[in-house]
Amino acid sequence: MTRRPTFPAPTLLPRAPLRLEAPPPAAAPGMRLLVLGMNYAPEPVGVAIYTTGLAEGLAACGHAVTVVSATPWYPAWAPMPGHGRGWSAREERGVQVIRCPHPIPARPTAARRILQQASWAAAASPPLLARALRGVDAVLAVAPAALAAPAALAAARLAGVPAWLHVQDFEAEAAFGAGLIDSRGRAGRLAARAALRFEAGLLRRFDRVSAISPAMRAKLAAKGVPPGRIRELRNWAEDSIRPLPGPSPYRREWGLEGRRVALYSGNLGAKQGLGLVLEAARRLAGRPGLEDLVFVICGEGPGMARLRAEGGDLPNLALRPLQPMNRLGDLLGLADLHLLPQVAGAADLVLPSKLANMLASGRPVAATAAEGTQLAAEVAGCGLVTPPGEAAAFAEAIAALAAAPRMRAALGEAARARALARWDRASAIASAELELRAMAAAGRGAPAPSVFGPPARAAPFEEPALPAARLARRG
Numbered sequence: 001m002t003r004r005p006t007f008p009a010p011t012l013l014p015r016a017p018l019r020l021e022a023p024p025p026a027a028a029p030g031m032r033l034l035v036l037g038m039n040y041a042p043e044p045v046g047v048a049i050y051t052t053g054l055a056e057g058l059a060a061c062g063h064a065v066t067v068v069s070a071t072p073w074y075p076a077w078a079p080m081p082g083h084g085r086g087w088s089a090r091e092e093r094g095v096q097v098i099r100c101p102h103p104i105p106a107r108p109t110a111a112r113r114i115l116q117q118a119s120w121a122a123a124a125s126p127p128l129l130a131r132a133l134r135g136v137d138a139v140l141a142v143a144p145a146a147l148a149a150p151a152a153l154a155a156a157r158l159a160g161v162p163a164w165l166h167v168q169d170f171e172a173e174a175a176f177g178a179g180l181i182d183s184r185g186r187a188g189r190l191a192a193r194a195a196l197r198f199e200a201g202l203l204r205r206f207d208r209v210s211a212i213s214p215a216m217r218a219k220l221a222a223k224g225v226p227p228g229r230i231r232e233l234r235n236w237a238e239d240s241i242r243p244l245p246g247p248s249p250y251r252r253e254w255g256l257e258g259r260r261v262a263l264y265s266g267n268l269g270a271k272q273g274l275g276l277v278l279e280a281a282r283r284l285a286g287r288p289g290l291e292d293l294v295f296v297i298c299g300e301g302p303g304m305a306r307l308r309a310e311g312g313d314l315p316n317l318a319l320r321p322l323q324p325m326n327r328l329g330d331l332l333g334l335a336d337l338h339l340l341p342q343v344a345g346a347a348d349l350v351l352p353s354k355l356a357n358m359l360a361s362g363r364p365v366a367a368t369a370a371e372g373t374q375l376a377a378e379v380a381g382c383g384l385v386t387p388p389g390e391a392a393a394f395a396e397a398i399a400a401l402a403a404a405p406r407m408r409a410a411l412g413e414a415a416r417a418r419a420l421a422r423w424d425r426a427s428a429i430a431s432a433e434l435e436l437r438a439m440a441a442a443g444r445g446a447p448a449p450s451v452f453g454p455p456a457r458a459a460p461f462e463e464p465a466l467p468a469a470r471l472a473r474r475g
Helices: 047-060 110-133 146-159 171-177 185-205 214-222 249-253 275-284 304-311 325-333 354-360 374-379 391-402 405-422 425-442
Strands: 032-036 064-070 088-092 095-100 138-143 163-167 208-211 230-232 260-267 293-300 317-320 337-340 365-368 383-386
Touching: 032 047, 032 110, 032 146, 047 064, 047 095, 047 425, 064 110, 095 110, 110 146, 138 146, 138 425, 146 163, 146 185, 163 185, 163 425, 208 214, 208 425, 214 230, 214 374, 249 325, 260 325, 260 391, 275 293, 275 304, 275 391, 293 304, 293 391, 304 317, 325 354, 337 354, 337 391, 354 365, 354 374, 354 405, 365 374, 365 391, 374 383, 383 391, 391 405
Parallel strands: 032 064, 032 138, 064 095, 138 163, 163 208, 208 230, 260 293, 260 337, 293 317, 337 365, 365 383
Antiparallel strands: 088 095
Protein backbone atom coordinates (compact mmCIF):
# COMPACT_ATOMS: atom_id res chain seq x y z
CA MET A 1 0.00 0.00 0.00
CA THR A 2 1.31 3.44 -0.89
CA ARG A 3 2.01 5.55 2.17
CA ARG A 4 0.37 8.95 2.07
CA PRO A 5 2.47 12.02 2.78
CA THR A 6 1.97 13.67 6.15
CA PHE A 7 0.44 17.13 6.03
CA PRO A 8 1.33 18.85 9.31
CA ALA A 9 -0.43 22.00 10.36
CA PRO A 10 1.89 24.88 9.50
CA THR A 11 3.79 26.08 12.56
CA LEU A 12 4.88 29.68 12.16
CA LEU A 13 8.11 30.27 14.03
CA PRO A 14 8.64 33.71 15.57
CA ARG A 15 11.01 35.98 13.79
CA ALA A 16 14.50 35.89 15.21
CA PRO A 17 14.65 38.69 17.82
CA LEU A 18 17.12 41.50 17.45
CA ARG A 19 20.03 40.80 19.77
CA LEU A 20 22.05 43.67 21.13
CA GLU A 21 25.73 42.93 21.65
CA ALA A 22 27.72 43.92 24.67
CA PRO A 23 30.52 46.39 24.00
CA PRO A 24 33.29 44.57 22.10
CA PRO A 25 36.34 43.52 24.13
CA ALA A 26 39.79 44.79 23.36
CA ALA A 27 40.97 43.40 20.03
CA ALA A 28 42.75 40.07 20.46
CA PRO A 29 45.79 39.34 18.30
CA GLY A 30 45.12 37.59 15.02
CA MET A 31 45.82 33.88 14.62
CA ARG A 32 47.72 32.07 11.89
CA LEU A 33 45.30 29.46 10.59
CA LEU A 34 45.95 26.63 8.13
CA VAL A 35 42.93 25.14 6.35
CA LEU A 36 42.87 21.99 4.20
CA GLY A 37 39.84 21.58 1.95
CA MET A 38 39.56 19.99 -1.47
CA ASN A 39 36.61 22.14 -2.58
CA TYR A 40 36.98 25.92 -2.67
CA ALA A 41 35.85 28.92 -4.72
CA PRO A 42 35.23 29.42 -7.60
CA GLU A 43 33.38 26.11 -7.33
CA PRO A 44 29.77 27.33 -7.06
CA VAL A 45 27.99 24.63 -5.03
CA GLY A 46 28.29 22.34 -2.05
CA VAL A 47 31.15 22.27 0.43
CA ALA A 48 33.19 24.86 -1.50
CA ILE A 49 30.75 27.62 -0.57
CA TYR A 50 31.14 27.01 3.16
CA THR A 51 34.89 26.40 3.26
CA THR A 52 35.37 29.58 1.26
CA GLY A 53 32.95 31.57 3.41
CA LEU A 54 34.58 30.38 6.62
CA ALA A 55 38.12 31.16 5.41
CA GLU A 56 37.14 34.61 4.14
CA GLY A 57 35.12 35.32 7.29
CA LEU A 58 38.07 34.44 9.53
CA ALA A 59 40.38 36.56 7.38
CA ALA A 60 37.96 39.49 7.71
CA CYS A 61 38.25 39.08 11.51
CA GLY A 62 41.96 39.84 11.25
CA HIS A 63 43.45 36.34 11.07
CA ALA A 64 46.11 35.20 8.62
CA VAL A 65 44.40 32.33 6.78
CA THR A 66 46.11 29.93 4.36
CA VAL A 67 43.97 27.42 2.46
CA VAL A 68 45.47 24.38 0.73
CA SER A 69 42.92 23.28 -1.85
CA ALA A 70 42.56 21.60 -5.25
CA THR A 71 42.40 23.01 -8.74
CA PRO A 72 38.67 23.69 -9.25
CA TRP A 73 36.64 20.90 -10.88
CA TYR A 74 33.25 20.46 -9.18
CA PRO A 75 30.35 19.93 -9.95
CA ALA A 76 31.13 19.53 -13.67
CA TRP A 77 33.83 16.90 -13.01
CA ALA A 78 35.99 18.76 -15.53
CA PRO A 79 38.76 21.38 -15.34
CA MET A 80 37.26 24.81 -14.75
CA PRO A 81 38.00 27.20 -17.62
CA GLY A 82 40.56 29.86 -16.79
CA HIS A 83 42.26 27.83 -14.07
CA GLY A 84 45.47 25.87 -14.53
CA ARG A 85 45.78 22.27 -13.44
CA GLY A 86 49.15 22.54 -11.69
CA TRP A 87 50.28 24.04 -8.39
CA SER A 88 49.54 27.72 -7.81
CA ALA A 89 49.54 30.18 -4.92
CA ARG A 90 47.92 33.60 -4.73
CA GLU A 91 45.87 35.79 -2.44
CA GLU A 92 42.12 35.66 -3.00
CA ARG A 93 39.86 38.00 -1.02
CA GLY A 94 42.27 38.22 1.89
CA VAL A 95 43.08 34.49 1.97
CA GLN A 96 46.31 32.90 0.76
CA VAL A 97 45.13 30.03 -1.45
CA ILE A 98 47.46 27.22 -2.54
CA ARG A 99 45.99 24.97 -5.23
CA CYS A 100 47.28 21.47 -5.91
CA PRO A 101 46.75 19.21 -8.95
CA HIS A 102 44.72 16.01 -9.08
CA PRO A 103 43.20 13.73 -11.74
CA ILE A 104 39.59 14.51 -12.70
CA PRO A 105 37.68 11.38 -13.75
CA ALA A 106 35.25 11.93 -16.59
CA ARG A 107 33.19 9.02 -15.25
CA PRO A 108 33.47 9.24 -11.43
CA THR A 109 33.27 5.65 -10.23
CA ALA A 110 34.09 4.84 -6.61
CA ALA A 111 37.58 3.61 -7.48
CA ARG A 112 38.33 6.72 -9.53
CA ARG A 113 37.08 9.00 -6.76
CA ILE A 114 39.38 7.28 -4.29
CA LEU A 115 42.30 7.67 -6.70
CA GLN A 116 41.44 11.34 -7.19
CA GLN A 117 41.36 12.03 -3.46
CA ALA A 118 44.53 10.07 -2.77
CA SER A 119 46.39 11.86 -5.56
CA TRP A 120 45.29 15.25 -4.29
CA ALA A 121 46.26 14.32 -0.71
CA ALA A 122 49.75 13.43 -1.92
CA ALA A 123 50.05 16.67 -3.90
CA ALA A 124 48.74 18.79 -1.03
CA SER A 125 51.00 17.31 1.66
CA PRO A 126 54.28 19.13 0.79
CA PRO A 127 52.84 22.68 0.79
CA LEU A 128 50.72 21.84 3.84
CA LEU A 129 53.71 20.63 5.86
CA ALA A 130 55.92 23.47 4.62
CA ARG A 131 53.35 26.03 5.76
CA ALA A 132 53.03 24.32 9.15
CA LEU A 133 56.81 24.56 9.64
CA ARG A 134 56.62 28.32 9.16
CA GLY A 135 54.37 28.54 12.22
CA VAL A 136 50.61 28.30 12.67
CA ASP A 137 48.24 28.43 15.65
CA ALA A 138 45.75 25.78 14.52
CA VAL A 139 45.01 23.45 11.59
CA LEU A 140 41.49 22.88 10.26
CA ALA A 141 40.68 20.08 7.79
CA VAL A 142 37.36 19.71 5.98
CA ALA A 143 35.92 16.32 5.01
CA PRO A 144 35.36 15.50 2.28
CA ALA A 145 38.06 14.62 1.40
CA ALA A 146 38.84 12.45 4.43
CA LEU A 147 41.78 10.73 2.71
CA ALA A 148 43.73 13.98 3.07
CA ALA A 149 42.88 14.44 6.75
CA PRO A 150 45.96 12.49 7.99
CA ALA A 151 48.14 15.09 6.24
CA ALA A 152 46.39 17.86 8.19
CA LEU A 153 46.88 15.91 11.41
CA ALA A 154 50.58 15.45 10.60
CA ALA A 155 50.94 19.18 9.89
CA ALA A 156 49.38 20.06 13.23
CA ARG A 157 51.58 17.63 15.13
CA LEU A 158 54.66 18.92 13.29
CA ALA A 159 53.81 22.47 14.34
CA GLY A 160 52.76 21.42 17.85
CA VAL A 161 49.28 22.95 17.53
CA PRO A 162 45.70 21.64 17.76
CA ALA A 163 43.99 19.90 14.84
CA TRP A 164 40.30 20.26 14.01
CA LEU A 165 38.38 18.06 11.54
CA HIS A 166 35.08 19.46 10.24
CA VAL A 167 32.81 16.74 8.78
CA GLN A 168 30.43 17.90 6.06
CA ASP A 169 29.39 14.32 5.37
CA PHE A 170 30.39 10.81 6.37
CA GLU A 171 31.87 9.80 3.05
CA ALA A 172 32.38 6.09 3.60
CA GLU A 173 28.92 5.37 4.99
CA ALA A 174 27.25 7.62 2.43
CA ALA A 175 29.04 5.83 -0.40
CA PHE A 176 28.03 2.39 0.86
CA GLY A 177 24.50 3.53 1.78
CA ALA A 178 23.87 5.14 -1.61
CA GLY A 179 25.23 2.12 -3.46
CA LEU A 180 28.26 3.95 -4.86
CA ILE A 181 30.40 1.17 -3.40
CA ASP A 182 29.08 -2.37 -3.33
CA SER A 183 29.26 -3.77 0.20
CA ARG A 184 27.70 -7.11 -0.70
CA GLY A 185 29.68 -10.30 -0.50
CA ARG A 186 32.70 -11.07 1.65
CA ALA A 187 35.03 -8.66 -0.14
CA GLY A 188 32.49 -5.84 0.04
CA ARG A 189 31.87 -6.39 3.74
CA LEU A 190 35.60 -6.45 4.46
CA ALA A 191 36.09 -3.23 2.50
CA ALA A 192 33.23 -1.53 4.35
CA ARG A 193 34.53 -2.67 7.72
CA ALA A 194 38.05 -1.45 6.93
CA ALA A 195 36.82 1.92 5.65
CA LEU A 196 34.62 2.54 8.68
CA ARG A 197 37.37 1.45 11.08
CA PHE A 198 39.84 3.81 9.42
CA GLU A 199 37.31 6.66 9.60
CA ALA A 200 36.52 6.10 13.28
CA GLY A 201 40.19 5.87 14.21
CA LEU A 202 40.99 9.02 12.28
CA LEU A 203 38.17 10.96 13.93
CA ARG A 204 39.42 10.03 17.40
CA ARG A 205 42.87 11.44 16.72
CA PHE A 206 41.76 15.03 16.20
CA ASP A 207 41.59 17.51 19.06
CA ARG A 208 38.25 18.84 17.83
CA VAL A 209 35.72 17.20 15.51
CA SER A 210 32.65 19.06 14.29
CA ALA A 211 29.64 18.29 12.13
CA ILE A 212 26.81 20.30 10.61
CA SER A 213 23.78 18.91 12.44
CA PRO A 214 22.78 17.42 15.81
CA ALA A 215 22.26 13.97 14.27
CA MET A 216 25.74 13.99 12.72
CA ARG A 217 27.14 15.16 16.04
CA ALA A 218 25.52 12.16 17.72
CA LYS A 219 27.04 9.91 15.08
CA LEU A 220 30.50 11.25 15.92
CA ALA A 221 29.96 10.20 19.51
CA ALA A 222 28.78 6.76 18.36
CA LYS A 223 32.04 6.40 16.43
CA GLY A 224 34.00 6.86 19.64
CA VAL A 225 34.88 10.54 19.53
CA PRO A 226 34.95 11.81 23.14
CA PRO A 227 31.96 14.13 23.70
CA GLY A 228 34.21 16.89 25.01
CA ARG A 229 35.87 17.15 21.60
CA ILE A 230 32.66 17.30 19.54
CA ARG A 231 31.20 20.55 18.27
CA GLU A 232 28.39 21.54 15.93
CA LEU A 233 29.29 24.03 13.19
CA ARG A 234 26.33 24.64 10.90
CA ASN A 235 26.32 25.74 7.32
CA TRP A 236 24.34 28.88 6.59
CA ALA A 237 21.95 30.58 4.25
CA GLU A 238 23.47 33.22 2.00
CA ASP A 239 22.67 36.76 3.12
CA SER A 240 21.51 37.62 -0.39
CA ILE A 241 18.75 34.99 -0.41
CA ARG A 242 15.37 36.38 0.59
CA PRO A 243 11.77 36.17 -0.67
CA LEU A 244 11.40 38.04 -3.96
CA PRO A 245 8.96 40.98 -4.01
CA GLY A 246 7.69 39.95 -7.45
CA PRO A 247 8.04 37.22 -10.09
CA SER A 248 11.53 35.88 -10.71
CA PRO A 249 13.17 37.12 -13.95
CA TYR A 250 13.72 33.47 -14.82
CA ARG A 251 9.99 33.07 -15.46
CA ARG A 252 10.20 35.36 -18.47
CA GLU A 253 13.64 34.13 -19.57
CA TRP A 254 12.64 30.47 -19.51
CA GLY A 255 9.06 30.88 -20.73
CA LEU A 256 7.48 29.86 -17.42
CA GLU A 257 5.13 32.79 -16.90
CA GLY A 258 1.84 31.68 -15.37
CA ARG A 259 3.11 28.20 -14.51
CA ARG A 260 3.61 26.55 -11.14
CA VAL A 261 7.23 25.48 -10.66
CA ALA A 262 8.61 22.60 -8.59
CA LEU A 263 12.36 23.30 -8.51
CA TYR A 264 15.43 21.20 -7.81
CA SER A 265 18.74 23.09 -7.98
CA GLY A 266 22.18 21.73 -7.13
CA ASN A 267 24.48 18.81 -7.72
CA LEU A 268 23.16 15.99 -9.89
CA GLY A 269 24.77 13.01 -8.19
CA ALA A 270 23.82 9.57 -6.88
CA LYS A 271 23.00 10.64 -3.32
CA GLN A 272 20.36 13.11 -4.51
CA GLY A 273 17.85 10.48 -5.62
CA LEU A 274 16.79 12.44 -8.71
CA GLY A 275 15.14 9.39 -10.25
CA LEU A 276 12.35 10.05 -7.76
CA VAL A 277 11.80 13.52 -9.27
CA LEU A 278 11.46 11.98 -12.73
CA GLU A 279 8.97 9.43 -11.44
CA ALA A 280 6.94 12.12 -9.66
CA ALA A 281 6.88 14.22 -12.85
CA ARG A 282 5.73 11.19 -14.81
CA ARG A 283 2.92 10.47 -12.33
CA LEU A 284 1.68 14.08 -12.34
CA ALA A 285 1.96 14.78 -16.07
CA GLY A 286 -1.47 15.77 -17.36
CA ARG A 287 -3.24 15.37 -14.02
CA PRO A 288 -6.41 17.50 -14.01
CA GLY A 289 -5.84 20.75 -12.18
CA LEU A 290 -2.05 20.46 -12.48
CA GLU A 291 -1.64 20.91 -16.23
CA ASP A 292 0.53 24.00 -15.65
CA LEU A 293 2.88 22.33 -13.13
CA VAL A 294 6.46 22.05 -14.42
CA PHE A 295 9.43 20.30 -12.81
CA VAL A 296 12.63 22.32 -13.28
CA ILE A 297 15.94 20.58 -12.56
CA CYS A 298 18.85 23.00 -12.63
CA GLY A 299 22.43 21.89 -12.01
CA GLU A 300 25.54 20.06 -13.08
CA GLY A 301 26.98 16.66 -12.39
CA PRO A 302 27.28 13.12 -13.67
CA GLY A 303 23.52 12.59 -13.46
CA MET A 304 22.54 15.13 -16.15
CA ALA A 305 23.05 12.67 -19.04
CA ARG A 306 20.85 10.13 -17.30
CA LEU A 307 18.14 12.72 -16.67
CA ARG A 308 18.13 13.68 -20.34
CA ALA A 309 17.94 10.05 -21.41
CA GLU A 310 15.22 8.98 -18.99
CA GLY A 311 13.14 12.17 -18.83
CA GLY A 312 13.39 13.49 -22.37
CA ASP A 313 9.82 12.43 -23.15
CA LEU A 314 8.22 14.23 -20.20
CA PRO A 315 6.25 17.33 -21.24
CA ASN A 316 6.34 18.75 -17.70
CA LEU A 317 10.13 18.52 -17.21
CA ALA A 318 12.68 21.26 -17.96
CA LEU A 319 16.43 20.70 -17.55
CA ARG A 320 18.67 23.74 -17.13
CA PRO A 321 22.42 24.19 -16.50
CA LEU A 322 23.75 25.46 -13.19
CA GLN A 323 23.21 29.22 -12.90
CA PRO A 324 25.69 31.88 -11.71
CA MET A 325 26.01 32.30 -7.96
CA ASN A 326 25.05 35.97 -8.19
CA ARG A 327 21.65 34.91 -9.56
CA LEU A 328 20.92 32.30 -6.90
CA GLY A 329 18.26 34.47 -5.27
CA ASP A 330 16.39 34.86 -8.57
CA LEU A 331 16.70 31.12 -9.24
CA LEU A 332 15.35 30.03 -5.85
CA GLY A 333 12.60 32.66 -6.12
CA LEU A 334 11.46 30.95 -9.33
CA ALA A 335 10.08 28.07 -7.27
CA ASP A 336 6.56 27.74 -6.00
CA LEU A 337 7.97 24.81 -4.06
CA HIS A 338 11.42 23.26 -3.69
CA LEU A 339 12.25 19.58 -4.18
CA LEU A 340 14.72 17.83 -1.88
CA PRO A 341 14.85 14.10 -2.59
CA GLN A 342 17.46 12.01 -0.80
CA VAL A 343 18.23 8.32 -0.95
CA ALA A 344 17.52 6.35 2.21
CA GLY A 345 21.15 5.33 2.69
CA ALA A 346 22.24 8.96 3.12
CA ALA A 347 19.98 9.71 6.08
CA ASP A 348 21.86 11.52 8.88
CA LEU A 349 25.16 10.98 7.04
CA VAL A 350 24.83 14.36 5.36
CA LEU A 351 22.45 17.28 5.80
CA PRO A 352 22.03 18.77 2.30
CA SER A 353 23.66 22.20 2.27
CA LYS A 354 21.12 23.47 -0.26
CA LEU A 355 18.36 23.26 2.36
CA ALA A 356 19.42 26.49 4.11
CA ASN A 357 19.02 28.60 0.98
CA MET A 358 15.74 26.87 0.08
CA LEU A 359 14.33 27.89 3.45
CA ALA A 360 15.75 31.41 3.19
CA SER A 361 13.94 31.93 -0.12
CA GLY A 362 10.62 31.70 1.70
CA ARG A 363 9.29 28.74 -0.28
CA PRO A 364 8.04 25.38 1.10
CA VAL A 365 9.99 22.16 0.60
CA ALA A 366 8.86 18.71 -0.50
CA ALA A 367 11.49 16.32 0.87
CA THR A 368 12.07 12.60 1.25
CA ALA A 369 13.44 11.51 4.62
CA ALA A 370 12.78 8.79 7.13
CA GLU A 371 10.92 9.75 10.27
CA GLY A 372 13.29 10.73 13.07
CA THR A 373 16.16 11.83 10.82
CA GLN A 374 17.69 15.29 11.00
CA LEU A 375 16.45 16.22 7.53
CA ALA A 376 12.88 15.36 8.50
CA ALA A 377 13.19 17.50 11.63
CA GLU A 378 14.58 20.47 9.69
CA VAL A 379 11.78 20.40 7.11
CA ALA A 380 8.93 19.74 9.58
CA GLY A 381 6.62 22.77 9.66
CA CYS A 382 8.28 24.22 6.55
CA GLY A 383 7.10 21.67 4.01
CA LEU A 384 5.99 18.08 3.53
CA VAL A 385 8.07 14.96 4.16
CA THR A 386 7.57 11.51 2.63
CA PRO A 387 9.55 8.27 3.05
CA PRO A 388 12.64 7.85 0.84
CA GLY A 389 12.11 5.91 -2.37
CA GLU A 390 8.29 6.12 -2.36
CA ALA A 391 7.55 7.92 -5.63
CA ALA A 392 3.78 7.85 -5.24
CA ALA A 393 3.88 9.53 -1.82
CA PHE A 394 6.42 12.09 -3.04
CA ALA A 395 4.23 12.91 -6.05
CA GLU A 396 1.17 13.35 -3.83
CA ALA A 397 3.06 15.73 -1.52
CA ILE A 398 4.12 17.81 -4.53
CA ALA A 399 0.55 17.81 -5.85
CA ALA A 400 -0.82 18.86 -2.46
CA LEU A 401 1.57 21.81 -2.23
CA ALA A 402 1.01 22.84 -5.85
CA ALA A 403 -2.76 22.87 -5.34
CA ALA A 404 -2.78 24.86 -2.08
CA PRO A 405 -1.43 28.42 -2.38
CA ARG A 406 -2.42 29.31 1.18
CA MET A 407 -0.55 26.31 2.59
CA ARG A 408 2.47 27.19 0.43
CA ALA A 409 2.44 30.76 1.75
CA ALA A 410 2.18 29.66 5.40
CA LEU A 411 4.90 27.02 5.09
CA GLY A 412 7.09 29.44 3.14
CA GLU A 413 6.82 32.05 5.89
CA ALA A 414 7.80 29.41 8.45
CA ALA A 415 10.72 28.37 6.24
CA ARG A 416 12.04 31.92 6.10
CA ALA A 417 11.76 32.30 9.88
CA ARG A 418 13.61 29.03 10.41
CA ALA A 419 16.44 30.07 8.12
CA LEU A 420 16.90 33.26 10.13
CA ALA A 421 16.78 31.40 13.45
CA ARG A 422 19.02 28.40 12.67
CA TRP A 423 21.14 29.14 9.63
CA ASP A 424 22.85 32.47 10.31
CA ARG A 425 26.23 33.05 8.65
CA ALA A 426 27.62 35.56 11.16
CA SER A 427 26.85 33.28 14.11
CA ALA A 428 28.51 30.28 12.44
CA ILE A 429 31.73 32.17 11.68
CA ALA A 430 31.79 33.76 15.13
CA SER A 431 31.38 30.31 16.74
CA ALA A 432 34.25 28.92 14.67
CA GLU A 433 36.49 31.84 15.60
CA LEU A 434 35.66 31.44 19.29
CA GLU A 435 36.51 27.73 19.16
CA LEU A 436 39.76 28.30 17.28
CA ARG A 437 40.84 30.90 19.83
CA ALA A 438 40.09 28.48 22.68
CA MET A 439 42.05 25.72 20.95
CA ALA A 440 45.03 27.97 20.21
CA ALA A 441 45.08 29.24 23.79
CA ALA A 442 44.97 25.74 25.28
CA GLY A 443 47.48 24.23 22.87
CA ARG A 444 47.35 20.66 21.66
CA GLY A 445 45.55 18.28 24.00
CA ALA A 446 46.76 14.89 25.21
CA PRO A 447 47.73 12.51 22.39
CA ALA A 448 44.84 10.48 21.06
CA PRO A 449 45.10 6.68 20.94
CA SER A 450 46.37 4.71 17.97
CA VAL A 451 44.16 4.52 14.91
CA PHE A 452 43.56 0.86 15.66
CA GLY A 453 43.33 1.22 19.43
CA PRO A 454 40.23 1.66 21.60
CA PRO A 455 38.39 4.97 21.73
CA ALA A 456 39.80 7.62 24.01
CA ARG A 457 38.17 7.97 27.41
CA ALA A 458 35.46 10.59 27.09
CA ALA A 459 36.35 13.96 28.56
CA PRO A 460 33.69 15.81 30.58
CA PHE A 461 31.19 17.35 28.20
CA GLU A 462 31.83 21.03 27.64
CA GLU A 463 29.22 22.91 25.64
CA PRO A 464 30.91 25.91 24.02
CA ALA A 465 29.47 29.33 24.65
CA LEU A 466 27.82 30.64 21.52
CA PRO A 467 28.28 34.32 20.71
CA ALA A 468 25.33 36.53 19.89
CA ALA A 469 24.59 36.98 16.21
CA ARG A 470 26.57 39.87 14.80
CA LEU A 471 23.92 40.96 12.35
CA ALA A 472 20.57 42.62 12.96
CA ARG A 473 17.61 40.57 11.91
CA ARG A 474 17.39 40.20 8.17
CA GLY A 475 13.89 40.84 6.80
